Amino acid sequence: MNNGKNDFTSLGKKLEELKELFVVGGKIIPGIEKLVDFMTEIGPLLVNINNSIEESNAKIPKATDHIVDVTSATELATTEILDLIDAISSNTFELTHTFNDALSKEGEIKEILTELALLVTDNSEAKELVEKLSEKLVLEKAKAKTTEALDKILMDATNIAIALQVQDITTQQLAAVNHLILSVQKKLSSLMFDFSDDEVKQVDNSKGVVVPEEGNFDMNASFHNQVSSQDDIDKMIIESNNTSQDDIDKLFG
Amino acid sequence: MSLKFLVVDDSITMRRIVANSLKGLGYSELLEAGDGKEAMDVLNANRDITFVITDWNMPNVSGLELVKGIRAHATYNKVPILMVTTRGVKEDIMEALAAKVNNYVVKPFTPAILKEKIEQIMASQ
Numbered sequence: 091m092n093n094g095k096n097d098f099t100s101l102g103k104k105l106e107e108l109k110e111l112f113v114v115g116g117k118i119i120p121g122i123e124k125l126v127d128f129m130t131e132i133g134p135l136l137v138n139i140n141n142s143i144e145e146s147n148a149k150i151p152k153a154t155d156h157i158v159d160v161t162s163a164t165e166l167a168t169t170e171i172l173d174l175i176d177a178i179s180s181n182t183f184e185l186t187h188t189f190n191d192a193l194s195k196e197g198e199i200k201e202i203l204t205e206l207a208l209l210v211t212d213n214s215e216a217k218e219l220v221e222k223l224s225e226k227l228v229l230e231k232a233k234a235k236t237t238e239a240l241d242k243i244l245m246d247a248t249n250i251a252i253a254l255q256v257q258d259i260t261t262q263q264l265a266a267v268n269h270l271i272l273s274v275q276k277k278l279s280s281l282m283f284d285f286s287d288d289e290v291k292q293v294d295n296s297k298g299v300v301v302p303e304e305g306n307f308d309m310n311a312s313f314h315n316q317v318s319s320q321d322d323i324d325k326m327i328i329e330s331n332n333t334s335q336d337d338i339d340k341l342f343g
Numbered sequence: 344m345s346l347k348f349l350v351v352d353d354s355i356t357m358r359r360i361v362a363n364s365l366k367g368l369g370y371s372e373l374l375e376a377g378d379g380k381e382a383m384d385v386l387n388a389n390r391d392i393t394f395v396i397t398d399w400n401m402p403n404v405s406g407l408e409l410v411k412g413i414r415a416h417a418t419y420n421k422v423p424i425l426m427v428t429t430r431g432v433k434e435d436i437m438e439a440l441a442a443k444v445n446n447y448v449v450k451p452f453t454p455a456i457l458k459e460k461i462e463q464i465m466a467s468q
Contacts, residue, residue, distance in 0.1 A: 168356045255451035258354040311429035
């Protein structure tokens with residue numbers, strides 16, 4: 091009899107617990123429904139993000155290929171310009187040499203005319219001709235201007251060659267950009283791997299782009315005023331001569 | 344004194360500009376290398392090289408590693424080295440000096456600066 095009473099008490103408790111569970115469930119269900127709605131909405135969005143990442147990832151080799159193409163093209167163009175500068179310099183040297191030869195010959199002609207003038211002092215017509223001929227010798231007068239112009243051509247050619255160092259500097263900047271792009275690609279590939287069960291698609295590297303390793307380029311390379319920069323560096327070197335090895339070691343931790 | 348140069352740079356343009364500048368300064372004897380590794384090979388094959396001009400950032404073996412390699416070498420550890428590089432921050436310069444480069448030129452340079460540094464180095468030898 092007592093056992094039957096206990097069973098009813100226990101059943102009552104269980105029903106009470108079940109009722110509480112229904113109450114809690116009633117409260118939780120709208121939340122779960124909202125979560126399901128959210129997951130339904132976010133699913134296509136995640137697929138879109140994944141597709142977008144995949145698309146961007148696929149474009150990266152093209153971008154790096156373009157950068158490599160630009161680097162090769164500028165190097166080729168720079169080599170051609172340097173060839174022209176060499177030709178200009180060589181021609182200018184030759185011209186200077188030819189002018190100096192002509193100048194030397196003109197000097198000899200002047201000496202001959204001076205001797206001739208002495209021989210024809212009593213022949214006014216011949217004397218006049220010698221004088222006219224002397225007036226035609228103008229190389230000596232043109233020497234200063236010609237030399238100045240030829241020197242300027244050589245100086246300009248040298249300055250153009252110096253300016254072409256920008257090619258090396260931009261190559262290093264482009265290598266730094268390529269390195270950054272490829273780092274982004276690595277990150278994007280890992281994101282794709284996180285989002286998708288599929289294997290990460292291998293990116294087509296048709297041109298076999300060489301990934302620039304850090305250390306092969308200077309990320310901070312810039313074409314600034316060479317004189318002030320070198321002056322600053324010279325000062326640092328002078329200072330470093332007064333710096334102990336301990337001070338240098340401290341700089342590198 | 345007649346000098347025989349080794350110009351080390353991975354950029355063909357830069358090697359040519361340095362070589363042309365040296366020729367303009369009257370130095371006609373020079374060899375070239377595209378990185379530190381190639382430079383060590385050239386040095387080993389040409390023990391009469393008396394001056395090295397090297398870039399820093401290069402593939403395979405960098406200019407700094409080349410400097411350390413030369414300074415650690417029994418035969419040519421005393422060869423004067425001028426570093427010509429885009430790296431112009433103090434830490435880099437101090438690191439190069441600690442590795443025992445004789446002087447340091449930042450790109451872009453002029454033939455006049457190159458001449459000045461070569462003469463300074465040779466005067467201190």
